[in-house]
Amino acid sequence: MSSLAVTDTAWEAVIGLEVHAQLSTKSKAFAPVSIEYGAAPNTNVTPLCLGHPGTLPVLNENLVRYIVKMGLATNCNIARKSIFARKNYFYPDMPKGYQISQFDTPICYGGHLDIRLEDGTTKRVNLTRIHMEEDAGKSIHDQDPHNTLIDLNRSGTPLIEIVSEPDIRTPQEASAYMVRIRQIVQYLEICDGNMEEGSLRCDANVSIRPKGETKLGTRTELKNMNSFRNVERAIQYEIERQIQLVENGGTVVQQTRLWDANRMETRQMRSKEEAHDYRYFPDPDLPPVIITEEFLKDIEASLPEMPDVRKDRFVNEYKLPEKDAQILTENKYLADFFENALNGIDNPKAVSNIVITEVRRVLNEENIGIEEFRISPERLHELVSLREGDKISSSAMQTIFNEMLESDKSASDIAKEKNLLQVSDTGFLEPLVEQVIADNPDESARYREGKKGLMGFFVGQVMKQSKGKANPQLVTKMVQSKLDSE
């Protein structure tokens, strides 16, 4: 099934994404209690989170601030008045019988964002809306054979839902879109963007149609894709499934399908025939959210430097190649790490090189984020400074870097301990250079006759005599002037 390449067929896929981002506020959307991840079950709760009668929601100001930030960063219109609605359904992890959400008056609407594709081009994806809502609790089905267990710590956690227009055409674009969303929420510092832990979640609406057709086909909704790679794989699988189905005379049925990352397939969860009728209506407990000009200006002023602006600054201010700047700024925390490690070093490219090749290699190998990286930017700064000041060779820099991963020692302590400091002391090197020239009269003669390629031989000999500690650039200069003067 996976051999079918979507681009080779007579079909086109139409994809829209609904992304939920869990906001990194200190407290819940409507209750003053922590949303900390990993707390003991049912300890971060209030009577409101448990759906007790007589409780009333009070809106967290940061929910409004954060979503307006997101709206501004994605070119949305901000509704001066928007209201909360109740989305009614029964499920045990939602004890009050409805989710507080927004329905026909979302606070942000009609924006767009540009995604970067693999061939270097960009594509604009329009946004339908971004609205505020609360999360439900957690149901645990596999711990007790006879019961479902309910943990309401997550109940009431603030979420924003970002709904795209069906502008996406390929699984790769979907994944690029998610990368872009993560980048923006991280830059705004409103969500940690961690898909594996579920603070960024994605549902995809997928349909197919013959190329050239403008009407939309029947769509299926995909859930449970908890990484960028799984978003891509699940959508790819689903497009191929629909094409095969239709080409074999079948019809696509509107349904929700779950992605199973172990079996690498989507399977039906529930059909929309029995779909919920949520009976949205305005929540009488929550007054309209009014956004004043003053509030809006305040948030506009607090917007941080966004990724594209930062990328351009890296190119202009640090003279980095476009590609380096792109990689470094893709993740806010990596860009922060780079700037902290740079901290005044004259050669930004040297810092960029070690971050892009060595640091990212370790992050990939260990599958960790830059926040968990063991070498602080300050320690890396010292390492690059040693190299830039010619105190260590490039191979010594590699050795020290690897050693720093295993200990808390500073670069210069490791350099001393391992005897890796380069000798740039001409008083020490002079006799070595003289000795090597004296010991190799044939080579010296041939060098003077024009065999300049022998320079490497002399430098190598001096390096050997110094047990690898001599500064090779300096040795080259000394050998040159010695041979040329005699």
Place this chain on the structure above:
Amino acid sequence: MSVSLKDVYYMANLARLSPDEAEARQLQKDMNQILEYMEQLNEVNTDDVEPLEHVIPLSNPLRADEAREPLDHEEALKNAPDADSDYFRVPRVIE
């Protein structure tokens, strides 16, 4: 606009209620009466009237983003029909 008996059963199902036929017919009658009463609004031109979601003219009183003491864990589970020491316990939900 009128409510059929089928509509009543549909709504009852959404609300997890199971009225018998006599109750359902009574509900149908009540609902239709309510709708009929509301239809009087159609006599008024509301083209320039904004929808009113709330009768009291309040706007969002916002709360500072602070976490305070949560409800005590035992207190939280106390009124549950069923619970273990950590969780609320409900009949198994099968997807």
